Amino acid sequence: MGRYMFKRMLVGFLALFVLVTVSFFLTRIMPGSPFQSGNVSEQVLSSLEKEYGLDKPAAGQYVVYLGNLLHGDFGMSYKKPGVSVAEVIGRAWPVTAVLGFLAILLAAALGTAAGIWQAVTDKKAVKGGIFLGTMLGAGVPNFAVALLLDLLFGVKLKLLPIAGLSGAASYVLPVVSLALYPASIIARMIHHTLGDELGRGYVALARAKGLGRRRILLTHVLKNAWLPILNYIGPAAAFLLTGSFVVESIFTIPGLGREFVTSIGNRDYTLILGLTVFMGIVVIGINIITDILGAWLDPRIRRTCR
Amino acid sequence: MGLLRIRDLNVQFHDGQFHDGQKGQEAVRHLSFDAAPGEIVGIVGESGSGKSTAMQAVLGLLPDRAEIVCGGMWIGDADITPPLPGESRKDYERKMDAVRGNKIAMVFQNPQTSLNPTVKIGRQIAETIRLHSHCSRSYARKRAAELLDMAGVHDGESQMGKYPFELSGGMCQRVGIAIALSCEPELLIADEPTTALDATVQKQMLELFRRIVQETGTAVLFVSHDLGVIASLCDRVLVMHDGTLAEEGSVEDVFYNPRHVYTKTLLARAKELQKLSACRGGKKKLLEVSHVSRCFTGTGGPGRQAAAEVVRDVTFHIQKGETFGLVGESGCGKSTLARMVTGILAPTRGAVLYEGEALSVRPGKGNRRVQMVFQNPYTSLNPRMTVRDMLEEPLILNMDVTEQERREKVDSMLKLVGLDPDDAQKYPRAFSGGERQRIGIARALILEPGLLVCDEPVSALDLPIQEQILEFLEELQSSRKITCLFISHDLNVVKRISSRIGVMYAGCIVETGSTKEVYNDPWHPYTKALLSSVLVPDPVKARRKKGIPRREEQKAEALATEGCPFALRCGYALECCFTDRPKSCRFGGREVACFLYSEQYTGKRSSDYRMTSQI
Numbered sequence: 001m002g003r004y005m006f007k008r009m010l011v012g013f014l015a016l017f018v019l020v021t022v023s024f025f026l027t028r029i030m031p032g033s034p035f036q037s038g039n040v041s042e043q044v045l046s047s048l049e050k051e052y053g054l055d056k057p058a059a060g061q062y063v064v065y066l067g068n069l070l071h072g073d074f075g076m077s078y079k080k081p082g083v084s085v086a087e088v089i090g091r092a093w094p095v096t097a098v099l100g101f102l103a104i105l106l107a108a109a110l111g112t113a114a115g116i117w118q119a120v121t122d123k124k125a126v127k128g129g130i131f132l133g134t135m136l137g138a139g140v141p142n143f144a145v146a147l148l149l150d151l152l153f154g155v156k157l158k159l160l161p162i163a164g165l166s167g168a169a170s171y172v173l174p175v176v177s178l179a180l181y182p183a184s185i186i187a188r189m190i191h192h193t194l195g196d197e198l199g200r201g202y203v204a205l206a207r208a209k210g211l212g213r214r215r216i217l218l219t220h221v222l223k224n225a226w227l228p229i230l231n232y233i234g235p236a237a238a239f240l241l242t243g244s245f246v247v248e249s250i251f252t253i254p255g256l257g258r259e260f261v262t263s264i265g266n267r268d269y270t271l272i273l274g275l276t277v278f279m280g281i282v283v284i285g286i287n288i289i290t291d292i293l294g295a296w297l298d299p300r301i302r303r304t305c306r
Numbered sequence: 307m308g309l310l311r312i313r314d315l316n317v318q319f320h321d322g323q324f325h326d327g328q329k330g331q332e333a334v335r336h337l338s339f340d341a342a343p344g345e346i347v348g349i350v351g352e353s354g355s356g357k358s359t360a361m362q363a364v365l366g367l368l369p370d371r372a373e374i375v376c377g378g379m380w381i382g383d384a385d386i387t388p389p390l391p392g393e394s395r396k397d398y399e400r401k402m403d404a405v406r407g408n409k410i411a412m413v414f415q416n417p418q419t420s421l422n423p424t425v426k427i428g429r430q431i432a433e434t435i436r437l438h439s440h441c442s443r444s445y446a447r448k449r450a451a452e453l454l455d456m457a458g459v460h461d462g463e464s465q466m467g468k469y470p471f472e473l474s475g476g477m478c479q480r481v482g483i484a485i486a487l488s489c490e491p492e493l494l495i496a497d498e499p500t501t502a503l504d505a506t507v508q509k510q511m512l513e514l515f516r517r518i519v520q521e522t523g524t525a526v527l528f529v530s531h532d533l534g535v536i537a538s539l540c541d542r543v544l545v546m547h548d549g550t551l552a553e554e555g556s557v558e559d560v561f562y563n564p565r566h567v568y569t570k571t572l573l574a575r576a577k578e579l580q581k582l583s584a585c586r587g588g589k590k591k592l593l594e595v596s597h598v599s600r601c602f603t604g605t606g607g608p609g610r611q612a613a614a615e616v617v618r619d620v621t622f623h624i625q626k627g628e629t630f631g632l633v634g635e636s637g638c639g640k641s642t643l644a645r646m647v648t649g650i651l652a653p654t655r656g657a658v659l660y661e662g663e664a665l666s667v668r669p670g671k672g673n674r675r676v677q678m679v680f681q682n683p684y685t686s687l688n689p690r691m692t693v694r695d696m697l698e699e700p701l702i703l704n705m706d707v708t709e710q711e712r713r714e715k716v717d718s719m720l721k722l723v724g725l726d727p728d729d730a731q732k733y734p735r736a737f738s739g740g741e742r743q744r745i746g747i748a749r750a751l752i753l754e755p756g757l758l759v760c761d762e763p764v765s766a767l768d769l770p771i772q773e774q775i776l777e778f779l780e781e782l783q784s785s786r787k788i789t790c791l792f793i794s795h796d797l798n799v800v801k802r803i804s805s806r807i808g809v810m811y812a813g814c815i816v817e818t819g820s821t822k823e824v825y826n827d828p829w830h831p832y833t834k835a836l837l838s839s840v841l842v843p844d845p846v847k848a849r850r851k852k853g854i855p856r857r858e859e860q861k862a863e864a865l866a867t868e869g870c871p872f873a874l875r876c877g878y879a880l881e882c883c884f885t886d887r888p889k890s891c892r893f894g895g896r897e898v899a900c901f902l903y904s905e906q907y908t909g910k911r912s913s914d915y916r917m918t919s920q921i
Contacts, residue, residue: 201420207367208414209434209485210407219433220422227424299424299469 008291012284016277023276024065027269028058034078034267052078054269065273074274079266085274088259093278095165096248096255100240102171103178108233111183112226115190119198120217130187137184143246146177150250163252174251178244182236186229193225227298234290238283308340309525310364310410310493314377317359317368317549333359335549338377341493346519346526348540348557350533350572353768356549357529361495363388364527365410366402381409382492408438411486415498417478421470427481428466434488453484456521458514475636476507480514487518494518495527500535504635505797509839512539531769533576534841537561538848545569557845575773576843579798592789593624593647593676593757598656600642616642618813618871619656621890624757629783629790631804631821633797633836639813640793644761647791648678660757674704677750681762683742687734693720693745694730700753715752723748724778740771744778751788759791764799776802797840801825806895809833812871819896829898829919832872870901878902878921893917 035048049055053064068075074085118130150173154162161170197203198221206216243257256275263271295302317334334356341347349357362368364379366388373391380386386405389398414420421430431450435441441449447466454462457480470478479499486494496515500508516539519526530536536543536557543560545553545568553566564570600617617639624630634640645651646658649665658665660675680686687696697716701707707715717727723744734742743763750758760779764772780803782788794800800807801821808818809832817830828834842848870876873883882901890899893915901907902920 201414201416202422204367205412205414205420205482205485206422208365208406208412210403210405210437211433212403220425223424224422297424299426300471303469303472 005288005292008288012288015284016280019280020066020069020273020277021062023273024062025058027267027272028061030267032267034269036267065270069277074277075270077263077268077271079263079268079271085271088271089256089274089278092243092254092256092259095253096243096257097241099171099174099178099253099255100237100243102175103240104182104233104237106175106179107182107186107236110179111186112190112222114183114187115194116217116222118187118191119194120213130191134184134187134191137180138188140180142177142181142244143250145180146173146247146250149173149177163250165251165253170251174247174253178240178247182233182240185232185236189229189232190225193228194221197221197225223297227294230290230294230297234287237290238286241282241286242279309343309382310341310527311378311380312340312364312376313338313379315360315363315379316375317356317363318373318375320371320373333372333549334363337546337549337551339544339551339554341525341527343492343525344519344523345542346515346528346540348536348543349527349529349546350531350536350543351546351552352531352572352770355546357546358497360546361412361497361527361529364495365406365412366398367412381405384409404438407434407486407491408489409491410493410495411489411491413479413482413486413494413496413499416502417475417482417499418470418502420482421478423470426467426469427473431466431481431485431488434485438489449488450484453488454481456487456518457481457484458510459484474507475503476510479503479507479511483514483518487522487524490522491524493525493527495529497529498531499528501530501532504795505839506635506835508535509841512841515539532841533561533572533843534848537843537845538841545572561843561845573843575770578773579802580842590626591623592626592661593791594659594662595623595643595647596621596656596659598643598646598653598658600639600646600651601654615654616813617646617653620810620813620815621656622808622815622818624789624791626789627787628806629792629804631800631807632791632793632810633795633800633807634810635795635836638810640795640810641761643810644678644759644791644793647757648676648759650678674700674753675756677753677755677758679743679746679750679758679760679763682766683739683746684766686746687742689734692731692733696745697730697749697752700749704753719748719752722751738771739767740774743767743771743775747775747778747782751782757789757791759793761793762795763792765794765796772799779803797836809836814871814899815890815897816872816900817896817898819898823896827919829896829903829917829921830872830900831876831878831902831921834921835875870899880907882906 033045033049033054034052035045040048046055053061065075074089077083077085077088080088114130114134118127118134121127150162153160153173160172161167164170203216203221206220211220243255243260245257245261247253248255248258256279259271260275260279263275315334315337316332319331319333337356337360339347349361351357359368359372363372363374363376364386366386368374374388375390376387378385378387384401384405386401389395421427428447428450431453432443432446435446435449436443450466451462454465459465459477459480465473465477470481473481482499499515500511503511512535515526515528518524528536528540540557543553543555543557544551545560545566547566547568552568553560553564560569561573564573598617598620599615601615620639620643622630632640632643642651646653647665649658665676691699694716697719698712701712701715716730720727720729725741725744725748729737734745737745746763763779764775767775776799779790779792783790783803790803792800792804804821806818807821807824808815809824809830810816811832817824817828817833824833825837828837869882869884869886870879870888873879876883880901886901888899888901888904890897891903893903896917900920903917908917908920
């Protein structure tokens with residue numbers, strides 16, 4: 001297992017390096033410059049570019065940037081005077097991470113519960129209702145969900161705050177609108193895998209042992225049914241933890257997704273790169289965590305990966 | 307008075323949609339029987355005869371779409387009659403939770419899938435104990451270790467921490483039996499418990515069942531399609547046919563004095579299988595396999611494993627016109643060898659010579675002179691291709707024929723395998739298992755190969771269908787004089803069809819010779835063990851048959867040893883067996899790789915020495 005993890009890390013670092021390289025040159029290819037705006041004269045622009053080292057060839061800039069990065073230095077933002085990229089991340093990520101984490105938990109819990117219910121219930125109405133709900137949840141895009149929720153609970157019913165993050169209640173709407181899509185996907189997958197697992201031989205044996213249905217489901221089947229879900233939940237978590245621009249914009253939440261999109265508009269080279277690298281680290285980290293979780297749940301992986 | 311009494315059990319399946327008057331499929335009709343304490347009752351019948359359904363109905367394990375109408379069912383004094391369709395199942399389920407696993411326990415067919423793959427076996431056993439007796443966790447663990455010991459798993463304490471995939475099939479079935487025995491049930495229902503196991507392991511399993519009945523006095527309902535198994539184990543037999551009880555009686559009565567027509571045909575068919583093959587080979591060598599080995603390196607996964615040698619230094623030849631049978635238990639390298647013979651895999655060492663030339667193993671340049679029939683006709687045919695497409699494909703790839711010729715060839719081939727030329731338009735799903743295997747054979751034969759390799763061609767099929775396919779292959783042998791390499795784990799099947807056989811164990815061929823000689827007088831200890839585990843459908847003979855001395859069951863770790871691969875399991879192993887690899891000794895038409903037949907054991911021999919069995 002240890003060796004395997006080491007290998008995964010190594011591949012992860014390699015991927016990060018490729019990511020940095022590609023995104024560095026992509027930002028330089030983009031037309032425009034961080035300091036270009038309507039009222040900046042040619043002279044000021046070139047002196048500013050000279051000050052920041054942007055007049056040098058891209059390859060040279062790349063080497064300098066990479067060197068700094070290896071020292072853990074993401075550099076200063078070009079557009080926010082006196083603010084380092086690390087500071088931006090330090091401010092924006094906790095907000096995004098809390099939202100994303102809550103959304104994943106909610107999605108997993110809600111999805112699993114709905115999937116199980118759909119699989120075991122005898123009532124046609126419940127089955128159909130959950131099916132319809134998950135279809136809608138997977139089909140309606142999250143900005144539409146966010147706007148509708150905002151309209152209903154915030155504007156009409158005035159139950160929850162419309163925007164911003166102040167107090168626990170203000171987390172409800174963004175978390176729900178983020179979680180709805182993955183929850184629907186998880187519910188449908190659980191429904192499917194449970195159906196498969198319930199037909200397996202070990203369920204028949206467990207019944208023959210005298211175990212009740214509920215106990216079979218909870219102690220035997222659920223764990224096995226959850227294994228395929230891990231493959232989905234890893235990428236989903238990575239997506240949520242790196243921030244959703246749309247949902248953050250609607251609820252005016254100062255998260256990572258919003259920072260990222262504005263930084264691209266501003267041609268804030270260091271911030272774009274810094275955020276890209278950071279998100280890369282998060283994604284790779286989550287994938288490794290998913291692997292560990294998989295090994296923890298499934299002894300077959302654990303025993304063969306030694 | 308019986309322990310289990312069943313009166314007038316009827317089971318009907320419906321698929322949810324009711325049509326007027328039409329009532330769905332009747333799986334069991336008017337079944338009544340008793341089982342006494344300490345009695346082993348065999349239930350025999352071909353698949354689809356309702357035997358498994360009836361057993362599941364006893365435990366109430368049938369799905370909701372099964373309608374059970376039963377005149378009465380009792381275990382001891384307890385009434386376990388299932389509720390009529392439409393009645394509430396609540397009381398019944400509550401009652402059954404105390405019966406299942408406690409009074410009646412069940413052992414299932416496939417041991418590896420009937421255990422939960424992600425739960426340690428110790429917990430799977432202890433769970434049942436704790437469920438029914440409400441004892442402490444540590445007591446349950448202690449009892450679980452005892453049960454494992456009783457089921458023949460040595461060192462139960464340490465085995466309890468293992469997961470099912472770390473155990474062999476036989477071991478898993480022992481765990482299944484330990485689970486079944488955990489609450490000292492009054493009745494044990496075993497549904498084809500040995501069908502998925504190798505012959506030698508099956509034999510041990512049957513001994514275990516017999517011992518359990520002697521020690522615990524539990525009654526056993528033993529379901530099997532294999533008359534040999536029933537004959538060697540059971541006291542009383544129920545013969546089921548089409549959901550009804552065709553015949554019931556003591557095992558001697560049923561086997562020696564069958565009254566029902568169906569029983570007679572069953573027995574006749576089983577006897578048929580005992581027949582020896584009549585085919586004889588020519589003199590010319592068609593295929594020569596010399597000192598072939600094949601390694602597999604662990605790929606993909608982390609922590610690369612050392613190369614595992616799956617086939618080790620195998621030498622044999624096939625003569626033109628003969629059928630060479632290759633027999634051995636699962637995992638012994640039969641299929642790998644078949645793949646090398648067809649040129650799908652290249653040997654790591656050694657050579658496969660076809661008419662003196664090496665086979666090409668380049669992909670795309672498949673060797674059309676050697677063709678293969680695959681094991682599972684359900685998965686080896688592409689479901690999205692019509693039969694014609696499948697049969698024409700090899701022709702297009704390998705032969706220069708016009709479209710007209712292709713059509714004619716396909717039609718005549720379909721006729722040859724007993725199908726209608728009109729069937730060519732159909733897709734594989736339109737055919738039954740036996741017909742699909744015929745298509746598989748047609749696909750192999752259409753290139754007029756010199757050698758046909760059949761890798762377990764009948765093991766996925768039902769017994770009567772097996773019989774048909776074997777008969778068809780026999781016909782081909784006599785009419786077309788095909789040369790065939792026939793691979794199977796089933797000794798009866800191999801014996802039936804081949805003129806010479808090779809016995810494989812752990813990647814090595816341990817004995818070759820003409821079928822008749824090997825069967826009548828096996829030399830190698832493994833061949834002997836294998837043959838002694840063949841069960842004949844004759845109660846008296848089956849009981850008289852003794853096993854040979856053997857050591858405890860071991861997973862194929864033998865591969866790792868330097869010496870004879872069988873030494874670990876062999877009751878006759880000498881000291882040299884563990885250190886050196888026995889060379890193949892040749893006596894007339896027979897070859898055996900065992901030190902008991904080597905000169906260092908038997909002494910210097912003159913050239914006309916007549917070897918006899920040393921064990």
